[in-house]
Amino acid sequence: MMFEYADQIHRCFRCGFCKFPSDFTDLNCPSYNRFRFESFSTGGRLWLIWAWLKGEIEWSNHLAKVVFSCTTCKNCVEQCPMKFSEDIIDWIVGTRMDMVEKSLVPTQISEFLDNIYKYGNPWGLPRNERDSWAEGINRYTSGDEYLFYVGCAGSYETQGQRMAKAFADFLKSTGKSFGILGSEEDCDGNEVFYVGEKGLFQELVKKNIDKFNELDVKKIVTLSPHAYNSMKNKYLGLGEIEVVHYTQLLLEMIQKGEIQLKELNAKVTYHDPCFLGRYNEIYDIPREILKNIPGIELIEMERNRQNSFCCGGGSGNFVFDLLGRSEDSPSRIRVREAHGTGAEILIITCPSCYCMLDEAIKTEKLEGILTLKDISELVKESLEKI
């Protein structure tokens, strides 16, 4: 809880290194970039938290907005020159835990958490619609090689469903045995953890692990980097179960020669999702996949890898979107940056990014100019090329 950090948080000097990527080209803290008041920078946020702890300011909806509009993208952790840098996210999440525990959260956030508690997804949609996208895809049965863990965005959001379908179709075409949990799948809890509802997170972890054990799951492949992150790094008691992100499996199959990719001529750029990149240091795998598709030219955005600019969707923001409704919304900045590279396709590997960036392409009127594609959609196209 917060009190664990209360005697540390004053160590932030408010120097602002964390506003930038490592070469300082642009503002790289999505919430600061969106609002521009110092209060929304990492330093401002930490100082306000400290002020709240000291009783110098009272809780307010605006304070909560400051605290919850951090997407936990980890740019600040990457750039802060201080020894405590690794703790910054814990400080922010610790504060959220405190606020959640005291029921001091804005309505959107309590609804977000309530929905996950009641329906297993943040939108409060019926559980039995979770696999509405999955016609022809089997339920996982003991003995299948992989449990394909689809996650909430993959199950309910149109863009996520496209991704889930593309990857499932691809898996099917390779003959791998796999299955999904369908309506029995529950939220993975990554966002619940980062939004600060520790109790609910622990409950979800327990439910999910029990389910995996009941079905004798040995390997899980996740669609979302968020699910990958929570299962890989936060699920205590997962035991021997191996967790991979779908890009890892894709590359493995390419490298083992299990699939033959055909030429696809296109200029693409790639957006590193925070929970794959900064959280799990998976930067090369998606790029290797792209390299293996003949004819694909990868043009990097200026901010890539450790310096990637978050789409604005982290920490539940792909649902309640505290950073939306502005031309300075991170997703809109990011698609403009992608377009600026001259690429015609923006490749993503995360369903939350897919939703955020898809909306942004429409708002920026880039439809037909910049196409958003999940990497397995691209792989699938390449496989199907005659």
Place this chain on the structure above:
Amino acid sequence: MIEMNTIYKSLVEIVDEEYVSNRKEDLYIYSQDPGMMEPHEPEYVVMPRTTEEVEKIAKLANDKKIPIVPVGGSLSLSGLVIPHHGGIVVDLKRMDQVLEVNEKSRYVIIEAGVTTGKLKAYLEKNHPDLRFSIPDAPPSATVVGNIVIHGQGRLTQQYGFNSDMVTGLEVVLPTGEVCKIGSGSVSPYWFSLAPLPDLAGLFLGWFGTTGIITKLGLKLYPKKKIRDIEVFVVEDPNLVPDVINRVTHTEMAEDIFIGAQPYPPVFKDIIMIGMLLTGDSEDEIEFKRKMIWDALRIHIDSKEGGFMMMTPSIKQDLLEMPTSSTTRFADVMKGGGFEYCGPIIPVEKFPEAFQKLLEITTKYGITYGNACRIIGRSHCMMFSFGYPFNRADPENVERTKSALHDTNVASLDIGGVPWKPEVPAQKMIMEKMDKNTLELMNRIKKVLDPNGIMNPGNWEVE
């Protein structure tokens, strides 16, 4: 209350609701900087995007007689952006465009909110042969904030204070008029302040008390391909002025800085003099290195000093621009703060200043970091008495404040002038200042800012 509502509404009309705040949290953040001065809240924070918006804000403030405080990165650390009398804080960082680079006449025109980090990145990407005199402040400091306080950077030893590199300004006066200063007031080219009367002096060093700078023309310099560093180490502070004199005589170093600190123990009792070498070829670097070695031979032979062997990581740290190690000093006590009084002093006063540093830190039982930069060819130097403090420990904060007070007194005693002085230090300077000079300053302020709305509390004669 009604008046406050009309002001809020007027500000919203000027810059849009998104960029005006009177919310408690924003007022709290803008009531302080990372230094040690007492906070004071403004009534509003506003973030203009254009000169026209700044002009309207100034007119509104002047009309209603409300204070305005221009804010850049808030990193001067001496409370210069604290709205001591409330009013409107004008955060200029949305004015963040690099407007023009003239490669042949080597100058850049930028908006007031361009950060040192952004300008560095912009030049590296678009004009790799050009550079500016970047300070070692965090990259979120603004270039304009830096010149307003007569900052110093990596090219200061060669070309003087960063404010000496100004080629032009666009300024919104406290009464709302917009003025151009320098060649840009006559011609489309912002190449220099001369040959016109030097009006830039009305705004540099004034801490925003005479107007808001909205655009800046700044000299750029050739960027050499290779950079290297040599560090000369002595134990006796009395040797430092001679070492500096010899090295500056060679005119071979780009930047010269001095550092001393008691921790870690390997650094205790030594004074390090860093000399940046730059060149377009290894031969050029070698030539410069040899010239400097030869100049210091006398001290090497007498065994009073010597060049330091550096691990690649130390070297990399010292070559980094801006260096993050200065910023990391704030975490020395795990306390999130440091404050420095950096008086500008004659170079020969280094030993005296060093002695004062040791006396003051011993008296108050605090640690220190000393980081100096040579200004011009040894024309003067910035001597930093840097004190880390723990903002969570009020007793430690009070002790460090007392040390800072003594430091300001000591700086004036040895013949120096506190740089970017806090309000109390400004008062000490003004007390010592020639009375007619003080009267002139006062008169200028009154003419430019008849209602006393600009960053009140600063350079204020009671």
